[in-house]
Amino acid sequence: MNFYKPSQKQNKMTCTLCQHYCNISLNKTGICGVNKNVGDKIECLVYGYPAVINADPVEKKPLYHFLPQTKTLSIGTVGCNFKCSFCQNHGISQEQTIKKDKYYSPEDIVKLALRNDCESISYTYNEPTIFYPYIKDIAKLAKQNGLKNVFVSNGFESTEVITHMADLIDAANIDLKSFDKEYYKKYLGGDLDKLKQNLKLFKKLGIWIEITTLIIPKLNDSNEELQNISNFIANELSVTTPWHLSAFHPDYKMLDRPRTSTNSLQIAYDIGKKAGLKYVYMGNAGLQNNSKCPKCDEIFLQRITYKTTIDNRKYGVQCSSCNTKLDGVFKTARTMSVSDTFYSSSSADIKKQFNHFDSILKDANFNKSLPFIPKAIISPHAGFIYSGFTANAVYSMLENIKPTTILVIGPSHKHRFKNASVSMFEDYNTPCGNIKVDLNYANHLKNKYDFLDFYPAVHNEHSTETQAPFIKSKFPDSKIVEIIYGNIEHEKISLIIDEVLEKYPRIFIVISTDLSHFYSQNEAKKLDNICLEAIKMLDIDTWNKGCEACGRVGVKALIKSANNYKLNSKIIDYRTSADITNDNNRVVGYVSAILG
Ligand code: SF4
Numbered sequence: 057m058n059f060y061k062p063s064q065k066q067n068k069m070t071c072t073l074c075q076h077y078c079n080i081s082l083n084k085t086g087i088c089g090v091n092k093n094v095g096d097k098i099e100c101l102v103y104g105y106p107a108v109i110n111a112d113p114v115e116k117k118p119l120y121h122f123l124p125q126t127k128t129l130s131i132g133t134v135g136c137n138f139k140c141s142f143c144q145n146h147g148i149s150q151e152q153t154i155k156k157d158k159y160y161s162p163e164d165i166v167k168l169a170l171r172n173d174c175e176s177i178s179y180t181y182n183e184p185t186i187f188y189p190y191i192k193d194i195a196k197l198a199k200q201n202g203l204k205n206v207f208v209s210n211g212f213e214s215t216e217v218i219t220h221m222a223d224l225i226d227a228a229n230i231d232l233k234s235f236d237k238e239y240y241k242k243y244l245g246g247d248l249d250k251l252k253q254n255l256k257l258f259k260k261l262g263i264w265i266e267i268t269t270l271i272i273p274k275l276n277d278s279n280e281e282l283q284n285i286s287n288f289i290a291n292e293l294s295v296t297t298p299w300h301l302s303a304f305h306p307d308y309k310m311l312d313r314p315r316t317s318t319n320s321l322q323i324a325y326d327i328g329k330k331a332g333l334k335y336v337y338m339g340n341a342g343l344q345n346n347s348k349c350p351k352c353d354e355i356f357l358q359r360i361t362y363k364t365t366i367d368n369r370k371y372g373v374q375c376s377s378c379n380t381k382l383d384g385v386f387k388t389a390r391t392m393s394v395s396d397t398f399y400s401s402s403s404a405d406i407k408k409q410f411n412h413f414d415s416i417l418k419d420a421n422f423n424k425s426l427p428f429i430p431k432a433i434i435s436p437h438a439g440f441i442y443s444g445f446t447a448n449a450v451y452s453m454l455e456n457i458k459p460t461t462i463l464v465i466g467p468s469h470k471h472r473f474k475n476a477s478v479s480m481f482e483d484y485n486t487p488c489g490n491i492k493v494d495l496n497y498a499n500h501l502k503n504k505y506d507f508l509d510f511y512p513a514v515h516n517e518h519s520t521e522t523q524a525p526f527i528k529s530k531f532p533d534s535k536i537v538e539i540i541y542g543n544i545e546h547e548k549i550s551l552i553i554d555e556v557l558e559k560y561p562r563i564f565i566v567i568s569t570d571l572s573h574f575y576s577q578n579e580a581k582k583l584d585n586i587c588l589e590a591i592k593m594l595d596i597d598t599w600n601k602g603c604e605a606c607g608r609v610g611v612k613a614l615i616k617s618a619n620n621y622k623l624n625s626k627i628i629d630y631r632t633s634a635d636i637t638n639d640n641n642r643v644v645g646y647v648s649a650i651l652g
Pocket of ligand 1: 073185
């Protein structure tokens with residue numbers, strides 16, 4: 057879609073990016089200085105030339121109810137459609153010379169965001185509407201890569217642009233700088249009525265919005281004006297729309313006024329609360345800015361400046377005290393339940409441990425070659441000092457495969473329940489970095505198989521969690537899907553594995569199990585040998601001859617599917633906990649195997 061049209065005036069083109077709707081003569085630019093009539097079209101001159109790129113906390117935008125505690129890649133260009141005399145970014149916004157030292161394609165920007173562990177891309181610093189042709193291309197690609205898009209704007213977009221944004225932009229922070237029409241016209245070169253219309257349109261289209269008002273002493277800080285702003289937000293948008301009160305400091309051409317006092321911010325805060333606004337924040341003043349549950353007043357996010365210090369949310373979206381659903385767009389992350397016990401919570405320590413395992417394999421001339429393409433592994437799940445070597449040995453054989461998704465299937469140790477749970481959390485926060493959950497595939501599984509549901513409480517399970525540091529280290533770009541099973545027949549789990557083998561060549565399967573528990577070393581070896589034989593022969597009858605394993609359902613499901621799809625199998629490592637404890641009276645058995 058183009059954001060220009062021939063003007064009714066001869067030889068001119070109309071730019072439809074913002075409410076100025078500039079009629080631009082040939083070879084001239086509009087008010088913003090960066091959109092130019094080049095004859096048959098209007099060219100956005102800053103396309104590919106951001107003036108600033110930073111990875112910021114999303115709280116800095118400010119957005120307090122949108123993916124808190126995540127980073128956002130923030131970009132801005134030169135130029136602006138407003139001329140605010142107090143602009144704190146005037147170095148770029150009021151600049152029109154475009155530095156073309158380096159071209160950043162939309163692909164480059166998305167890669168930068170992913171490389172910097174950002175969850176979103178923010179179009180900010182200057183007014184993003186003026187470079188929307190660039191944004192729409194980046195935002196589309198960002199979405200395809202699981203990133204969200206954020207607009208930080210003065211709210212003067214054209215209706216065409218906001219309507220187009222509905223499919224691309226997830227959140228916006230919009231300035232509501234005053235409630236005085238003359239002020240908007242005289243100081244900013246804008247139009248209050250159009251801004252109000254736009255805010256309502258953002259809301260109507262379902263884009264999450266937060267509002268910012270820069271409180272300037274003696275300019276827009278009268279009680280009446282602040283009441284008008286807060287009543288508009290409460291009545292025309294929603295009482296759940298966060299209102300950020302930002303302290304002014306003298307800048308650019310407005311050097312004759314003092315900084316906003318904490319007292320003024322407090323007065324504005326009280327006015328906002330009196331209007332019924334649930335979330336009012338005082339920014340730019342180094343104060344605590346906690347988010348409280350609108351029902352029970354419990355702090356759910358304790359925050360100082362941009363840093364969240366305490367997070368009291370349940371499953372990411374509920375107050376942990378009263379279960380009220382919180383307003384905003386929150387990530388639901390699967391938090392780790394056994395880091396610091398089963399494995400270290402330090403990525404450096406985990407890396408050191410993996411390097412140590414690798415060096416043992418190297419010294420032993422471990423043979424990584426396989427006569428088949430790997431499709432699945434069996435991996436143990438005890439503390440890394442016990443079973444980490446066995447797990448690492450099998451993961452080290454997967455160096456040449458690049459799965460899009462790892463499907464991890466393990467038994468529940470802490471919860472008794474019927475059937476199985478597929479995790480619908482969005483992220484898997486391992487100490488080695490975040491793994492994105494493949495929600496498309498997880499949703500597909502949940503919808504297709506009636507024995508699968510999502511029970512959040514059971515996803516504090518170590519059988520699957522202990523695989524995550526290996527997955528993040530060996531497959532940094534892969535997504536994850538976690539299935540934890542309770543009381544279920546192996547035939548049901550086998551249906552899922554069959555479907556992967558049949559239809560999803562880029563999904564790799566990890567079946568988690570330990571073997572016998574707490575027998576003497578000799579007894580354990582006898583029992584475990586049955587399991588090893590069954591896995592080697594892919595024979596369920598052998599497995600049923602007395603084999604003991606906590607993840608038996610998963611292993612039997614894999615053996616069944618392996619027979620259906622004529623896979624091969626190879627045992628990679630077997631040992632018991634006695635190797636570490638030297639206690640032969642009471643051991644646990646560990647196996648790793650590869651199938652393909
Ligand atoms: S973006 Fe706005 S200010 Fe710039 S040329 Fe287009 S209509 Fe004019």
